[in-house]
Amino acid sequence: MTLQSRTVLTAPQPSRRTVVGGLFGLGAAALAAPLLTACGGGAAADPKTVTFGSNGADATPKSAYAAVTKAFAKESGLTVKTNTVDHDSFQKSISSYLQGTPDDVFTWFAGYRMQYFAKKGLATPLDDVWEKIGGGFSEATKQLSQGEDGKFYFVPLYNYPWGVFYRKSLFQERGYTVPRTWSEFTALAKRMKKDGLSPIASGYGGGDAWSILGAFDYLNLRANGYEFHMSLMRGEVSWTDKRAATTLDLWREISPYYQQGAGGRSWQDAAQSLLDKKSGMAVIGLFLGQQVSDEALRADIDFFPFPEIDPANGQDAVEAPTDGFMLSRRPKNEKGAKKLLEFLGSAKAEGLYMGVDPSNVAVHAQADTGSYNPLQKKSAELIASAKHITQFADRDSDPGFISTVVLPGLTQWLGHPDDGAALLKRIESQRSRFFTS
Known part of the structure; x- marks a missing residue:
């Protein structure tokens, strides 16, 4: 399974290892009453606001995401409205959430799990975003971020080997x-x-x-x-x-x-x-x-x-299981959301995140690793040298x-x-x- 409760030397993120049976069954009983709902419901789009659905409910990742979105808001002049839900609830209700009125940008996983929603038409391609951020990622990471149609649907943030x-x-x-x-x-x-x-x-x-x-x-x-x-x-x-x-x-x-x-x-x-x-x-x-x-x-x-x-x-x-972000199928503020994703795909954003939550390894090739402990440094080197990166059986299947x-x-x-x-x-x-x- 994939890890949901690991602390690479700091605070744990409970339940990321939990295998959710039937997670992708769009009509599953577990999803009958969605636990994850979008910020703002059906309100009209605000060109100055980007909504962000996050599974980082524990104190450390919540603070880390807050640091990143605050920096983006200062740099872009846009406001990020964050909708935070605990990890298990996020996973159990993700299908219903994406079929409703989801937030513009949401946290998710690379590889098969990303490809599933891309294939169902529940996510927006990000090729234009990758034209700007692609130089910072290895070929193996690019592989993990593409749908079956060859288009990009995912912006990575961190992983661990x-x-x-x-x-x-x-x-x-x-x-x-x-x-x-x-x-x-x-x-x-x-x-x-x-x-x-x-x-x-x-x-x-x-x-x-x-x-x-x-x-x-x-x-x-x-x-x-x-x-x-x-x-x-x-x-x-x-x-x-x-x-x-x-x-x-x-x-x-x-x-x-x-x-x-x-x-x-x-x-x-x-x-x-x-x-x-x-x-x-x-x-x-x-x-x-x-x-x-x-x-x-x-x-x-x-x-x-x-x-x-x-x-x-x-x-x-x-x-090396990899976590990051996707763009919902009909974002209310697509232009602002893509600006946020470009920022999230930068070395600066990864550095800000790791500065608060050092329990992972940054994916971006130019991310600052100066504060890494020896295990993190070796982990980053191992992942960077990989020809292929797999996620873990329950993420790849x-x-x-x-x-x-x-x-x-x-x-x-x-x-x-x-x-x-x-x-x-x-x-x-x-x-x-x-x-x-």
Whole structure:
């Protein structure tokens, strides 16, 4: 799942990891009584006002967005009227909201989730905005901001990577070397187990089943490449494809090195075992910093990219969920809204946001990183070097499919990993319920 409760060393944003089943069902019962409504309702357009629908209800992101919109107002002479709703309510009512009279600009997610609303005609293309801001973003980020029709619909603000985290002092004490390839990774895991450690920290109990998807995504990306992974996520290829079976075979290979009892443990407890040097590694996101308050301990945390499996794919793909903004289908003040989006897509805006909320990594290539801690700096470098950026399984696929079919199957399988054929057949039998050709 995608992270909704992570603090890259500061305040958390609860629920961003929550998979909302059936999120995109336009007639879903959960959306019958919309919780998210637009500022101003049906009032006539005010050429001096831009309305902004925000999911940043927690104190830190709310203050960060306020700093950004205040700076834009001062620079442009326009007023930004912000409509802030808590993250879960925003997601649950987003479809009804966009079909009604939404705010001009609204917060949302890159990739598949953006493309869904673009394809439904619930968002306005932003090619003219990208003509002005495009020079500040990598090709991979541009990829994430385009709809299926090749037009731009999204302006990114921040992201954060997943990797394999560890404690530097543990590696130094034990003489461990950071692995680059799959064989080196499995050899290190075997050595850690012999040394009495749980090689790979893991906790996917209760509502934390989403945490296993980071490993699944990376295994599939490294073994089969970005194109196959995205086709699988979007329901375009069969889950009984031999390449999907290869992914499970690789996962089964390292399953003996997973922390025992993972199905009854939270991700926080698993992360703590890494910090306590009871586990050697953890496949997790930068939000691991949420567990840390001691600066000396924070300085001892590091990560490396998930290892290479097939040299043809290398380590080119990085899992880095990206948040940003979209323009509603019929904005009341389109001209002003596009001015706001141009500002939001600037290095200045990202710097203002990160100055209040340092729990993310700026996406803009020219963003000021002077205040970044070492983990943030390394995260920014990793993402900037990526040929492809993926979001996370529930953002790159239909979230209902992931939450009701894929996740239950994978978590059950991880408890007793077999050859995986039966599991993949069960998942495939449900694919047509969520994806149409």
